[in-house]
Amino acid sequence: MARIILDEQAMTDEQRAACAEAISGRRGKIPSPMIAWLRNPELARRGQQLGEVLRFQTSLEPDLVELAILVTARHWTAHQVWTSHKRYALQYGIDEWLIETIASGMAPICSKPRHQIVYDVSKALLEQRRLSDALYGRAIAELGEPGLVELVAIIGYYCLVAMTANAFELGLPDNKAAELGDPKFMGVADP
Known part of the structure; x- marks a missing residue:
């Protein structure tokens, strides 16, 4: 609630x-x-x-925006964000298997290079908090500098959205996404 x-x-x-x-x-x-x-x-x-x-209002196609949001929502196990944006991702043509793979925590091998770079950049920033020189170069080549700046902003903004949703349990229990597991603390001990 x-x-x-x-x-x-x-x-x-x-x-x-x-x-x-x-x-x-x-x-x-x-x-x-x-x-x-x-x-x-x-x-x-x-x-x-x-x-x-x-x-x-970015240079990125809507499917790329939604993909970055889903990777971020999965990272934070943000059920409300995931549920809402899964619907948009499907609407913008992201394959169900790709969404399921992200939900499971597995790393997908995307058929579209732009999907792969968005996934790789999102995961690297969320997990390692930086981009390697090689990944940065691939991202610039695929998205351009404005696109990469926008992608980083999308990931950062949706971290804020996910933390807000999680802290205040927004959208629960109605938007619980079974594929993400239990929305309660995900094994994190209460200090």
Whole structure:
């Protein structure tokens, strides 16, 4: 059950304005992390604006954006993010086997070079926190410098989204993704 909810009756004018702005944008709705971010309306406004740019206004094709989001959601075991973006990934033509492979934690061998580079860059940044010279060179050759900058921003932004969803249990239990396992702490001890 979500730890934080959107109480429309108790919202301030600033919170209402941030919600109206999100609803009037490309998404047409309030993105789930914004439910938590509304505790600081300026964070909510700017966070959802950044998300809108990264989802809809980069040089990367929509399937590449969704692939990076799925790799990030899997890394964080973010059920709500995974469930939402799995639907978009399928819509943009990402193969079911690729999605299942990522969900299982296995490293896929992608048939499309741009998918492979997005997967490899995402995994390297999430797990090793940097790119080797060789991977950096491959990424620049495949995506270009603007594309790589945008990809890094997408991964970073969706780390924030995933941590927000996990911390406040947004979308649970409704968006539990069975293929990701138990959303509760994933074996992490409570300090």
